[in-house]
Amino acid sequence: MVAAVVVAVSCPALAQRAAPSQQQQTVTPAGPQSVSALAERLLPAVVNISTTQKAQRRGQGRVPRPRVPEGSPFEQYFEEFFGDGDRQPRIPGPGSSLGSGFIIDAEEGIIVTNNHVIADADEIVINFHDGSKRTAELVGVDTKTDLAVLKVDPSGKKLVAVPFGDSDQMKIGDWVLAIGNPFGFGGSVSIGIVSAQNRQIGSGPYDDYIQTDAAINRGNSGGPLFNMKGEVIGINTAIVSPSGGSIGIGFAIPSNLAQHVAGQLREFGETRRGWLGVRIQSVTDEIAESLGLERAAGALISGIEKGGPADGGALAAGDVILRFNGKEIRDVRHLSRVVADSPAGEEVTVEILRDGQPMTVTVVLGQLEESEAKTSDSSDDQSGDTEEQLTSVTVLGMEIREINDETRAEFGLSEDVTGVVIAKVEAGSSAAEQGITVGDVIAEVDQQSVSSPGEALDLINDLKNQGRRNAYLLIVSPNGDTRFVNVRIR
Structure with missing residues (x-):
């Protein structure tokens, strides 16, 4: 019989495995262990928003139903709420829950939400976390950013507000x-x-x-x-x-x-965005190289709006805007946002590159909304001179129509919806597989806005000619939700 012998061995590697190092013992958890305290504090500031409006039928497509396991307790509920594929969609009627919002000023009763949540509402009702309700009045909306501000009477009720962060x-x-x-x-x-x-x-x-x-x-x-x-x-x-x-x-x-x-x-009660009065385009790698820029950044001025803030000669076509009021400009969209965030009437500094030389000029900003109103009036005056456009086309298994007063009424589209409306969807088509239904609106094709069936058709044909297999569409559903879908071209 051989006796078992236990030998104590001094081995640093084994010791490290046997006892975690001090550094390993103090590793911070990968995520929050719980957010229960945070949620409990924030929930009272978040509200449910419902509206009273005239019920209307928005087309003949069905509302997509959430996927639930067969036999789930919720299956019957969803069947009753969303209906089946042959039914008309149930459009929200009086008191229907539409969305959410949050309180930013408890003393004034100020609430922020999306514009599409309260669009076309005759009455807006705020449902608080404690179950109480109050009617809200509309302070103002901004369709460009899809934001709305509401106000409720705060008297006799202790509201909870939450602050904006950075x-x-x-x-x-x-x-x-x-x-x-x-x-x-x-x-x-x-x-x-x-x-x-x-x-x-x-x-x-x-x-x-x-x-x-x-x-x-x-x-x-x-x-x-x-x-x-x-x-x-x-x-x-x-x-x-x-x-x-x-x-x-x-x-x-x-x-x-x-x-x-x-x-x-x-x-x-409205936005008052800054307006520079220039037409701009992206600085491509080729343009950057030709201008001697180290990288493609900034915004290239392609034209000056007549009568606009920049029409005085401070800026010219061919200038590249590199900084605006001290902020480095990344691209065209960044410049648009920075200018819009600046107050109308403010004098701003614009750092540009002109003929290879850096320069700094000053411009007094105009108001974007005023310029848009003038442009709209001018367009109305010239509307009779435009050529007749296609009002309906069939493409990618969909019949798409222009949005006008008739189609807005037929499909229940709000006044701020733009694009082309889908009037028919072929069964078994890629569009149908992607959940696109009658009454949906195509707002963009390949990230380019469309306002007529002819424009949509031209863009899709361009994608075909490029050998693209899918069309990247921005879809706006009848209730205002937006989503991107890829629809097969071939």
């Missing part, structure tokens, strides 16, 4: 918390991270979205996206989804943009 301080990977009213269930909390920044999804001229994987669904629109300090750093607005449900790609308006717009709506 969205520019957020980094990819930072934790965020979304609170809203998905599918009308009431205050719900989801958590995720910042997936990307400065996203352009083609919803307007000032696209600059925060992308997040925090679950955002129908009804979350207008609700806040918080940082871990409980500050609003975004307003949940749109998702990319073939079904209408969250697939982890949601977009929020950055708080720095929203706070500026909300401030103007509160003060003036």
Whole structure:
């Protein structure tokens, strides 16, 4: 019989495996252990928004139903709520839950939400976290950023407000918390991270979205996206989804943009954006090389608006705007946002590159809204001279029509919706597979805005000629939700 012998061996490697180092013992957890305290503090500031409006039928497509496991307790509920594929969609009627919002001023009763949440409403009702309700009045809306400011009478009620944070301080990977009213269930909390920044999804001229994987669904629109300090750093607005449900790609308006717009709506009841009065285009690598720039950045002036702020000679076609009021300009969209955020009437400094030489000039900004009103009046005067355009085309398995008074009434489209409306969808087509239905609106093709069926057809034909296999479409659903879809061309 051999006796077992235990030998004590001094081995640094074994010792390290046996006992974690001091550094390993103090490693910070990868994510928050719990957000329960934060959620409890923030939930009272988030509200559900419902409206009273005339019920109307918005086309003949069906509302996509959430996918639930067969036999689920919710299956019958969803069947009753969304109907089946042969039914007409149930358009929200009086008192229907539409979206979310949040209180930014408890003393004044000020609430921020998305414009598409309250568009065309005859009456707006705010449902608070404690179950109480109050009617709200509309302070102002901005269709370009899809924002709206509401006001309720705060007397006799203790409201809870949340502050705006600095969205520019957020980094990819930072934790965020979304609170809203998905599918009308009431205050719900989801958590995720910042997936990307400065996203352009083609919803307007000032696209600059925060992308997040925090679950955002129908009804979350207008609700806040918080940082871990409980500050609003975004307003949940749109998702990319073939079904209408969250697939982890949601977009929020950055708080720095929203706070500026909300401030103007509160003060003036409208936006008063700065206007430079120049036509601009991107600085490509080829242009940058020809101008002696180290990299493609800034915005190239292609023309000067007659009678605009820059018409005095300070700026000229061919100038490259490198900085605006001290801010380095990344690209064309960045310049548009920075100018719009500047007050009308303010004198600004513009650093440019002209004939290879850097220069600094000053310009007094005009007001964008005033210039747009003049342009609209001019267009109305000349409308009789335009050639007749195509009013309907069939492409990619869809019949698309122009949006006019007749189609707005037929499909229940609000006045601020632009693009082309889908009148028919072929069964089994790629468009049908992507969840596109009658009454949806194509706002963009390949990130280019369309306003007529002819424009959409030309862009899709261009994609065919380029050998592209898919058309990248921005779809606006009848309830105002936006999403991107890829529709097969061949």
